Amino acid sequence: MSGDSLTPPLSPEGNGFHFEELLEPSPPKVPKADEENGDVCFCCLGELSGKESTYHSDSYWRAGFLHRLFSSPSRCLLPATEPLSLFSHTWPCSIIQNSNIDKLFLILRQQIGELQSLAQRSRVSFVLEDTVDGQDIREQCCRFLQYVMISLQSGSVGEDNLDKVICSLHSLLLYMGRLSELPHHVIQSTSVGNKSSVSHQCLHLHLDVYWRLLSIFHQLQIKYPGYRYSRRLCVMPDNDIDSSLYDQMLHLVLWDLVGLAHLRYVNKVVNPQKTSMFSCSCVKELWLLIVKLTEWRSSNHIGESFWISLHHVIKSVIEVENQAVLTEAEDSALMLNPPDGFKTDDAVGLCLWIMYCVSPLFAQKVPGSITTEASAVSNYHDLQSLLKKLLSTSGLTEGIMRRHLKTCLLLTSNWEPNTSILITLWDFFYKRLNQNESYQSSTGTLEGLACVEQSVVSMYDRCKQWTEGHVGSLDKETSFQLFLRLLSQHVGKLYSSGSTQEWKQVKGRIYSKFHARRVQELMESGLYNLSTLFITLGMTADLEDVASKLCDFYDMLDVQSITFAKRSVVWRGAFTLMLVYVERNMDVGFLADRMMAAFDNAVSDFGAAGIDSKHLLWKLILIYIEGLQEVIETSSTLQLSEYKLICPAVHKLLTVCSEHELRSTLSMLHSVVQKFRQVRLEAGREVLSTVRCSLQHAEFGGALWRNVYSFIVDHAQTLTPPAVIADIAASFCLLSLTCPSDDRSLTFLTVFQTFASSDKVNVSISCRFLSHLLSCGEVMDKLQSDLDNYERFIISVWFRCCLYVPAGSQMLVEITRPVLQLKAVRDILQQADMSSVEDIDQAPLLFLKALEKAHIKILDWQERMAFQKQVIPYFCDVQKHIAPILRTMTPQEVVNNVYKMTGYLVKHCAKLIYVRQDVIVPSLISSLVVPHNVLNPDKPLNPVFLKVIRDHLQLFIEGLSKLPYDRDPFVQRRLRDIVNVYLPKFSMRSSSVSMTASSVTTVHPVVPRDT
Structure with a gap:
């Protein structure tokens, strides 16, 4: 130029x-x-x-x-x-x-x-x-x-x-x-x-x-x-x-x-x-x-x-x-x-x-x-060209896939949906469903590891995150999970816009890839990826069609030959689908039928399995119990055939569990009972309660009473029942107010009396049971209407709890507060010039003192007799209550509390409850103070007995000293035994003891000891 x-x-x-x-x-x-x-x-x-x-x-x-x-x-x-x-x-x-x-x-x-x-x-x-x-x-x-x-x-x-x-x-x-x-x-x-x-x-x-x-x-x-x-x-x-x-x-x-x-x-x-x-x-x-x-x-x-x-x-x-x-x-x-x-x-x-x-x-x-x-x-x-270029790259790593798929996901979030990129990515990932190691980051960090969810809830929540577009966990997700996000994002837009043809194209491409041989080739990770794929599609598009197809694929697996790990994935997938159904307010009957049959087989195998198999089966069973709990907790009405999950195999499981397994199972079942009771209360407040609601709830309640309550009653009578037994029993008792059992003998009153006062039921269960219920106004009203002399009954069971539970226990406080509100208790306190009880921990002792003061203030003979007739039933079963403890003299803290409370009873109320025709005081003295082995010098004394006698003997002596021992040979003999046996053994020099001993030996000559 x-x-x-x-x-x-x-x-x-x-x-x-x-x-x-x-x-x-x-x-x-x-x-x-x-x-x-x-x-x-x-x-x-x-x-x-x-x-x-x-x-x-x-x-x-x-x-x-x-x-x-x-x-x-x-x-x-x-x-x-x-x-x-x-x-x-x-x-x-x-x-x-x-x-x-x-x-x-x-x-x-x-x-x-x-x-x-x-x-x-x-x-x-x-x-x-x-x-x-x-x-x-x-x-x-x-x-x-x-x-x-x-x-x-x-x-x-x-x-x-x-x-x-x-x-x-x-x-x-x-x-x-x-x-x-x-x-x-x-x-x-x-x-x-x-x-x-x-x-x-x-x-x-x-x-x-x-x-x-x-x-x-x-x-x-x-x-x-x-x-x-x-x-x-x-x-x-x-x-x-x-x-x-x-x-x-x-x-x-x-x-x-x-x-x-x-x-x-x-x-x-x-x-x-x-x-x-x-x-x-x-x-x-x-x-x-x-x-x-x-x-x-x-x-x-x-x-x-x-x-x-x-x-x-x-x-x-x-x-x-x-x-x-x-x-x-x-x-x-x-x-x-x-x-x-x-x-x-x-x-x-x-x-x-x-x-x-x-x-x-x-x-x-x-x-x-x-x-x-x-x-x-x-x-x-261009995006399609870039994806094809990416997927054809040799040596493609998981880290690179994650990085680029995150960009694709966010890039297309505001674009119209597109099926071509979904099909391109699906053709890539389908071949790698089993390659769990390919979904691991090369950095070796925990975030880079592919995650196979170990619970139904986590599986559901993860799929929910993908379908709702939550991006908080993007950096921790695998490339396959990012693909599921893309799939949900685009399919969701297509389905909601009515583009059924494109949706059919996508699902047809996915469905056609699976057949019996291919499904059986899937390992645990592959089966998990298959499950999350279909659950994500179900949450996004046609739930019934997708769920039915996934169940068909599950049916292609031979239950007898697949591993426990793969069975676990199938169970989690089925329960996750149930959660989706419940969220959509759709009946879960067909899924529940499949699961209850599989659960029954697993429980039967569990009962007869060896240690190794039992451990694996328990993991499988735990998925069912947790899934059952989550499905019921998620449901707002319990009208979707959820009752089918509470099948007879649940009762069978309870009978073959170990103690640790039983506690876990009962805790979950307790939440189920509470949820059902809550739904029943809400349904009762509804003016228009549907026939379907009534029928579904009747089925649900019947399943609970048949398969859970019967076990609760039996296990409450064992020596060491878990505390959750009392919790479930209380919930069943409350449930009986709105949904009684088909068995007409299981009324509210029979359930309450069984757990509150039955000698067959472990007393620890009774105490915890009462701590839940006595503070409930509805329960107290029901007892007042259904039970004659209900206050006498409540005071009796309360004192039984006082014998076993030491003062200061929160459980005893919960029982004592409503007892102090009873009219009979308020009247007694008022007669004894105790208008209020400021220290709730001292309420049992103050009540006994109030009885004594009220009795002393009554001068009329007939009124005294009426007062005695009122009070004696409060304590007539004390001997029966403490008999199991006296046989074993364990646990020591309970033995000590029994002697203390009985000693206070004798000290303050011996004169009130002692009558010639009754045996309350004599039996207490015979079993507590001077048992047979004390009178037999050839038998060694229990060290626990010696300690509690030493700590509480004075209470019994002070009570006996108030009795008319000049007219009663029994009292003479008991006091003489105490003087001859305990004073020399313990070198006791208490003024009251000495005075009583001198009175006995002076006024009444010593007679030969009974054989």
Whole structure:
């Protein structure tokens, strides 16, 4: 090239040009507002995070540049008829038509060259930042290019002068060079360093020129649609020589922006979803402007859409077709794509990241625009190509799959659904259902391990997270689980929109992959992946169809030959499906029938199994019990055939469990009983209770009474029943108020009396049972209506608890509080001048003292007899209650409490409850104080007995001393035994004991001891 070369000299003086020749003598005043609008350039807010960022008020976006670009050219920001203020001088308005327009471009390039040269030297030398005003150069460049664009927009440039202007613009582009060709420290100036540095200004100058040239070429195509420039800016895809200047410039800019993103991707990206592609707000703004301008052009049939324009770049990056073909005459004028030095080792990751970061830009509305813009524009064509490229990569690791699938998931969350990517991914994962090790991260961290859920709830919750779009656990999920998220996301949109044909296509592709042989080949992990796949589909689309199909696949397994681990997965899958059914308020009968049959077989095997098999079977049974509990807890009405799960095998299981297993099972069953009672209460408050509700609840209650309650009664009579027995018994007693058993003998009263006072029921169960129920007003009202002398009964069972439970126990406190509210107890306390009991722990002792005081205050003989008749039943069964403890003398703390409470009873109430016809006091003295082995010197005394006698003997002696021993031979003998046996043995010198002993020996001669 000769005289028309596109590469100009650095200085305008080289051509003997003096720009003073073009100056006008008196520069006119340019309006400030117009001047500022003409000087708009990129205003950097710094490096961006992964979140959205605002833009500077003077940016192209905020200043409404696009809106004016899309509008009619009737109002120009800088009228082409006015002189141009540039480079501190005023130029004639006809400069755009003057033959010396190229001289003005030379001055501009000289300014740009000075800035670029200084930026290159700034890395290796100490450069004073004020040697050149980079911001001013950028503003002057933008102002001049704005003038050129307005001149084109207004038609001020004649067609004969158009080639010269475009050639000068081309020359400017070549002189500046590619953004990708800038030194590394200049490119990095967006994220580090001073924003006023020459490196920063140099980089942003490229962004300004890129955008201004795109705007000018856009206006050129609008104003001069038939214009064809004789040269090309760059080599286009497929060597398209007919592409417009805008398309060529856009291709150049996109490649440079992709190169800029690549540098950031290589150096900074660890988590693509949390790292912005935009090194600063200006880079993001340029992408946004390009997206909006290109989409506007596409909607007005001027050019390709943005995604298609970007597709040419993505295709080249994927296929690594980096060799451009140059024509022989244009080698020096053409720019090559990709830029020199562009090479990536992760083309898929880079392109996915670019699409992920750019896609949200479509949702932003152009300032000043009144049109409603789409929230998202999809690009499944490129995404599909990227996925195929990814899945065909040799040595594909789980870590890479996770990283890219997370990007795909978030990228398509606002796009319309697409089945092609689902089918592509399914064909990949189907072959790897069994490859659990392939779903492990190479980092060796716990987050990288594939998770096979060990409970029904966790399996349900995990599938629920996928279908509801919760992203909190994304970083811990396997690639297969991320695929399930994608599947749910897209299928859910298809199904909800009524696209049944596409849903049938997806499920048909999935269903067709499984047959009997394939299902039997699945290992535990494969079976788990199959289950979660179908449960996720069921939650998303047609639940009944999917559940039925999954059960068909489960039926293909031979229960007798598959491992316990695989059986566990099947059981968890079935119960998880039940939870989904219950959530949808759908009947679970067909699933419950399958599970109760499998459970019955497992329990039968459990009863006859050896230690090793028993351990594995118990894990299986525990899944059923936990699943049963969760299904019932989740149900709000219990009208969905849940009762079928409480089958006879539940009772069978209770009879063959070990103690630890029994506690776990009973705890879960207790929650079931409580849930049913709660539902019954709520149903009772409903005015319109349906027939179905009544029938379902009758079946549920019958199953509980038959299969659970009968065991509770039997086990309550053992020596060491767990405390939960009492809890369940209390719940059954309350349940009998609203849903009694079919067995008419099991009324509320019989249940209450069985556990409250039966000698067959362990007393610890009775005490805990009463602590639950006596504080319930409904129970007390029912006892009052159904039981004669109910207060006498309650006081009797309360004192039984006082014998066994030491003072201070919370359980005894819960029993004592309602007892103190009984009318009979309040009357006794009032007669004894004890209006209130401040210390609840002392209530039993205070009650005995109150009985004594009240008895002493009664002077009338008949009233005394009536009072005795009232009180004696409170304590008539004491001997029967304490007999089991006296036989074993264990546990020691209970033995001690028995002696203490009985001693206080004798001390304060012996005279009240002792009558010649009764045997309360005599039997207590015989069994507690002077048992047979004490009188037999050949038998050693129990050390526990000796200790409690020593601690509590004085209580018995003080009580006996108040009796009329002069008229009763029994009392004489007992006191004589105490004096002859215990006083010498313990060397007791208590004044009361001595006084009593002396009284006995003085008044009554010692008679021979009974044999």
